[in-house]
Amino acid sequence: MIKFTNVFKAFPKGGLALKDVSFHIAKGEFAFLTGHSGAGKSTVLKLIYAEERPTSGAVRVSGYSVTEMRPRDVPQLRRRLGIVFQDFRLLEDRTAEENVAFALEVTGARRSTIAARVMRVLTQVGLAAKAQAYPRELSGGEQQRVAIARALVNEPTVLLADEPTGNLDERATRGVFQLLRDINASGTAVAMATHDLDLVRQAPYRVIELQEGALVYDSAVDEPRDQAAAP
Amino acid sequence: MNLVVREALLAFKRAPLLSALSVTTIAFSLFVLGLFGLVAVNLQNALRSVAERVEIVAYLLPGTPIEATAIGLKDIEAFPEVQTAMYVSEEEALSRARAELVEFRDVLRELERNPLPASIEVKLKPTFRDAAHVTAVAERLRSFGFVDDVRFGRDWVEKLDRLRQLAAAVGIAVGAAFAAVAIIIIGTTIRMAVLQRSREIAIMRLVGATDGFIRRPFLLQGAIKGLLGGLVAVGLSFAAYALIDRYLIQAAFFTREQAAAIVGFGALIGLLGSATSVGRHLKRV
Numbered sequence: 001m002i003k004f005t006n007v008f009k010a011f012p013k014g015g016l017a018l019k020d021v022s023f024h025i026a027k028g029e030f031a032f033l034t035g036h037s038g039a040g041k042s043t044v045l046k047l048i049y050a051e052e053r054p055t056s057g058a059v060r061v062s063g064y065s066v067t068e069m070r071p072r073d074v075p076q077l078r079r080r081l082g083i084v085f086q087d088f089r090l091l092e093d094r095t096a097e098e099n100v101a102f103a104l105e106v107t108g109a110r111r112s113t114i115a116a117r118v119m120r121v122l123t124q125v126g127l128a129a130k131a132q133a134y135p136r137e138l139s140g141g142e143q144q145r146v147a148i149a150r151a152l153v154n155e156p157t158v159l160l161a162d163e164p165t166g167n168l169d170e171r172a173t174r175g176v177f178q179l180l181r182d183i184n185a186s187g188t189a190v191a192m193a194t195h196d197l198d199l200v201r202q203a204p205y206r207v208i209e210l211q212e213g214a215l216v217y218d219s220a221v222d223e224p225r226d227q228a229a230a231p
Numbered sequence: 232m233n234l235v236v237r238e239a240l241l242a243f244k245r246a247p248l249l250s251a252l253s254v255t256t257i258a259f260s261l262f263v264l265g266l267f268g269l270v271a272v273n274l275q276n277a278l279r280s281v282a283e284r285v286e287i288v289a290y291l292l293p294g295t296p297i298e299a300t301a302i303g304l305k306d307i308e309a310f311p312e313v314q315t316a317m318y319v320s321e322e323e324a325l326s327r328a329r330a331e332l333v334e335f336r337d338v339l340r341e342l343e344r345n346p347l348p349a350s351i352e353v354k355l356k357p358t359f360r361d362a363a364h365v366t367a368v369a370e371r372l373r374s375f376g377f378v379d380d381v382r383f384g385r386d387w388v389e390k391l392d393r394l395r396q397l398a399a400a401v402g403i404a405v406g407a408a409f410a411a412v413a414i415i416i417i418g419t420t421i422r423m424a425v426l427q428r429s430r431e432i433a434i435m436r437l438v439g440a441t442d443g444f445i446r447r448p449f450l451l452q453g454a455i456k457g458l459l460g461g462l463v464a465v466g467l468s469f470a471a472y473a474l475i476d477r478y479l480i481q482a483a484f485f486t487r488e489q490a491a492a493i494v495g496f497g498a499l500i501g502l503l504g505s506a507t508s509v510g511r512h513l514k515r516v
Contacts, residue, residue, distance in 0.1 A: 079439035
């Protein structure tokens with residue numbers, strides 16, 4: 001599904017963002033990417049959605065080689081992924097429904113099917129009642145739910161989440177995390193970057209930890225370790 | 232409604248102030264170009280009416296039989312450069328002189344013999360009213376046996392030529408400068424509109440929009456802005472023309488084609504400006 005093999009990524013101004021990173025996330029898996037700010041979590045995600053290319057090494061994502069793909073194929077890859085960010089990245093001047101529908105429109109989906117599909121995912125994230133609300137009228141947790149609905153509407157095989165709870169209070173964090181777990185339970189792989197270790201401890205999911213661009217711990221490969229000692 | 236059209240129109244609805252501002256900016260930069268165009272058009276008209284007075288007069292030898300003159304007249308009319316060739320008899324010349332040279336009326340009345348020769352007055356077609364063609368036709372007229380002398384005001388025709396060349400050179404230079412200014416201002420305006428939506432463009436790309444999908448509404452929007460700006464500019468130019476025509480000097484306005492060209496120019500710059508700034512933006516992101 002997602003496979004990194006000896007991936008190096010250099011910063012444009014020198015220095016390495018990623019050093020020899022290798023891992024494999026299988027279909028339907030839930031994996032946390034942890035580490036301090038600047039450890040390389042976002043870079044890993046950017047490589048997955050082809051915002052960046054590896055300097056060396058191979059990145060393969062659902063059949064595409066990010067290392068070698070043509071720029072014109074990038075949109076095709078992204079339609080197979082759902083992406084969620086800390087800052088939601090909703091279009092401020094569109095309603096929740098329009099934000100979600102937009103992700104379908106860009107793929108050239110048939111107009112007649114769009115409304116029903118949008119309502120289905122909005123219902124799934126618990127926001128059907130607020131379909132007509134604009135982002136500014138929604139709480140942070142609700143905005144993130146709209147973003148998740150937008151990520152889901154194309155029925156992705158992988159959901160990428162970059163600090164999805166970073167801007168949320170505790171209650172909203174729990175709700176959004178539970179939603180991600182539900183999504184994973186229904187078969188979608190989830191790769192979630194976070195530095196919220198409480199969340200990581202709550203769930204029995206795989207943990208991939210980065211430190212200064214290097215993969216220092218992968219719970220799928222390494223011995224389980226004393227969680228209290230984790231940074 | 233088509234998605235591209237809808238997205239393009241939505242941008243007007245969402246950012247009405249910025250859209251109005253870009254249309255106004257485009258309108259005024261095209262208006263400046265339009266004013267210059269008006270000056271150019273009227274100057275050209277003035278030059279053309281001056282050039283209409285370019286005339287070659289071939290004076291005939293006294294006693295030329297009218298039959299020979301008639302044949303010669305036919306030949307001259309057949310010259311490709313010639314628009315009209317008119318025979319003026321001796322008597323006609325004298326009566327014209329009497330009418331025109333009022334100061335000499337007494338002298339002319341007391342003449343015993345008409346001293347004025349008959350002549351053929353030749354007018355050239357508009358495109359041949361320059362020094363080179365006038366001289367060439369004059370030379371050919373001179374070769375007719377019954378022609379005594381040919382006059383065409385060489386100095387005057389040459390001056391007119393230089394004036395025309397100067398007007399064309401200044402027109403092209405100033406016109407190009409104004410057009411460049413219009414292109415730069417409109418380009419910057421459109422670029423602002425694109426930058427204002429850079430966040431939106433980034434989001435579109437994240438959800439898998441192709442570059443073409445992102446670009447098309449911008450292109451349409453740029454073309455619409457340019458078109459509206461062009462229409463306003465033509466309207467403003469017409470108002471300026473009407474004021475000048477009424478209060479200053481009689482003037483001419485653009486032909487329908489010229490007005491359409493201004494509007495088309497606006498739409499084209501709007502389109503190209505959008506294409507380059509969106510293209511640059513997409514490449515950078």
